Amino acid sequence: MTNSLFQVLSCAFVVGCCLVACAGPKEGAPGDETPEAQASAFAAAPLTVYTVNYPLAYFAERIGGERVEAVLPAPPDVDPANWSPDPDTVAAYQGADLILLNGAGYAKWVARSSLPESRLIDTSAPFREELLPLEGVATHTHGPGGEHVHAGWAFTTWLDPALAKEHARAVAAALAGASPADAALFADRLAGLEADLESLDRRLTAARQTLADRPILFSRPVYQYLIRRYGLNARSVHWEPGEMPGEEMWRELEGILEHHPARLMIWEGEPLPDLAERLEALGIASIVFDPCANTPADGDLMSVMERNSVSLEGAAGPGSS
Amino acid sequence: MISIEDLRFRYAKGEFALDIPALAIERGERVAVIGPSGSGKTTLLHLIAGIRTPQRGRVVTGGVEVSGLDGSKRRDFRIGNVGLVFQEFELLEYLSVLDNILLPYRINGSMKLDREVRRRAVRLAEEVGIGDKLGRLSVQLSQGERQRVAVCRALIAEPGLLLADEPTGNLDPANKGRVLDILISSTEASGATLVTVTHDYDLLDRFERVIDFKDFYSADAGEPS
């Protein structure tokens, strides 16, 4: 009995070894791909890039082309600078391949959220020294901590075409870091974008030359970098294009005009007809220079800037275009 | 059955000696051995069973010269041919009645314990009146019942010779007779030889022959230790 059992077990063992030896990988079986094939499969998927404003999304798409899917989750009718995503949207940011920040304190919600540090890109980091501090920001103190200042920076950095190019370069570098195989493509497309920004810069420079030092007004203090870039003689008020200012605000304007006799007010958006008419009565023309912080209803960042240039050239007068 | 010639046995300590010039016991005889205490009656049984060997002489038991065998062969001979009953019963307290009866078959590899042996054990127990106590431990039985278990143990291998060393020595009068009846009837039925050492002179008439031991020990006696 013992002998037979031993023989049976021995045969089973031999048969088992044969089966294992024969059960090698088959051709074409799943999981049989080479590492190169797998890498290639993954490489084909576009990078998901989340941004905090539209200009960065535009730069990512211009530079990345089909290799990038740029997402700005902010609703189209809100200013992204004042928008806070809900936790689920923050979770969506966490899943992105890259998260492009404007820097300069734009998107304060970032400081109150948990985002993966390794995928966060501050696109204004290369020109941090050139940031402009905000003026007239309220500070408060309380408790034993002493005074603490809610200091801030002006953040519409992309309105300066030179800084916009810096943003774009930072975006290109981030994309190349995330997808080294496409670095050459990104560099090529960046060059095209830079050329467009330089062309915009030339047009705005020409318009500024026509404007010379004429005093102008801005409806809101969000044009600091434009003002600095072109050395504009500008003052800002806090007027919304869709709201008729109160009488006190009109009086405040008249006070400004005594020392700063502007004949031009530049708006973020189209002002109310009554509002524009009343300004006209004061001898102040209104034009629109859309900062384009969010996705435009039609066109893209460059077409919006194109329209802005046309408006400014028109306001500057002959010889600017 | 038993033949002793010119036997001399002396214990190691040397004071006691047993000298038996000749002794013969026929097959099927019922023999009682009597004599003073310390005269060597138990020693004689040991020599016949091959438990001890003499310094001189021959002991032939059942046709086998046991005095000339080595210890292992003497034990093998004994287990299948000689049944022993002791005064103190010598049962194993941790075994049941049945296991005690079957003990010879468990302690010698030459004996095979099979169903036939088990049936024989049960039959023997029933014959001696302890058939309903097979599962009990031996310590749970009375003196008489324990000696009956010892008798069954001695008979289980169907020996040709039964040696009983004062089998009734620790029993009350009623059990004395009963146990002796069992010994005699069992050996009669099987034709075995029975040699019994006893101090119970009342029972001598149950034996065919009485050997008085006072003739067989050395004059320079004292009591063997």
Next chain:
Amino acid sequence: MKDVLYLAWRYLAHHRIKTAILVISITLIVYLPAGLNVLVNRSAAQLTARANRTPLLLGAQGSSLELVLNSLYFESDAPELLSWAEAQRVADSGLAEAIPLYVRFRARGQPIVGTSLGYFDFRGLELAAGRSMAILGECVVGAATAEKLGVGPGDSVVSSPESVFDLAGAYPLKMRVAGVLAPSYSPDDEAVFVDVKTAWVIEGLVHGHQDLAAPEAASAVLDRQGDTITANASVVQYNEISEENIDSFHFHGDLSGYPLTAVLAVPESDKSGVILMGRYEGEQEPIQIVRPIAVMDDLLDTVFTVHGFVVAALGLVGVATVAVAGLVFLLSLRLRRREIETMIKIGGSRAAVGSLLVSEMAAVLVLGTLLAGGLTLLTSRFGAVAIQTFLLG
């Protein structure tokens, strides 16, 4: 042979108390050193595994053991603090990923670990329910914490005050549970993970309150000069962060000075790690950088030394026990002399009788050893859980 074994078993079963005592004694003298060995080795393996998987740890100068125990096992008091700037220094070096750690507070006995999302990727922690923390005030709890506190996604966990008497110190913050981690059988199971900024909220370095410029806060305003508002102590501060009030949360002072208990540095390569370590070798350097495995090895050397003494002592006890067991056996042989003689007399072979006695002894030894082996197996199977519960929990 089976007859001999049967007799041996009957003997042992009849003398069950003596048998039980002998078996238990053998079991103990075999299991104690074996089980202790398994436990110690498992503990060491667990401790060193976690330390091994943690390449570098930065902390303020001080006890490296306290730094490692606090950062890896969330045990011991918070070590000397270092600043957020040090995490930035590591990140900016390009040599390693910097994962901040701020392990100082507790929530109902469970450690609150302030860190970043990179910690979860680094430790390979996965979610079993819900999602990762997204905004200030959210937390992700370990599997054991979820079970102990009976919380899941959507529930709340409140941080415990550091001291009942420190009314101006860290105050309880109600944190919303965003997710529950899958069991990792590590100290991470016992933790409440928050963004390091949330830990700063607990400390009071980051807070949210009424808008002092709003009319409703007028009673809280002491003085207003130009753009500077001074508030009094009645200003309402939020102890729960919600979507309604999160925008009011702000940081005091310079972020680079905010405290951490450690920075977990994950070097890009071995060479990067060596270079990074070299940068902290100056005598005046206020920051220490340690390899946790080296610290744990030092600790375990001490443990193993003690373990060696204990095993040696157990060995001596074992020898004594075996000697006593042998004496018991010899004494019982003496008591059974008559039984043995009877068996010889009725024809038992010396081999059978000898085997019987040896079998009895062997049965006790085998049974004791088997029991000890079973207990050792159980220890090796459940030792990890026992260590986690009783040693590290």
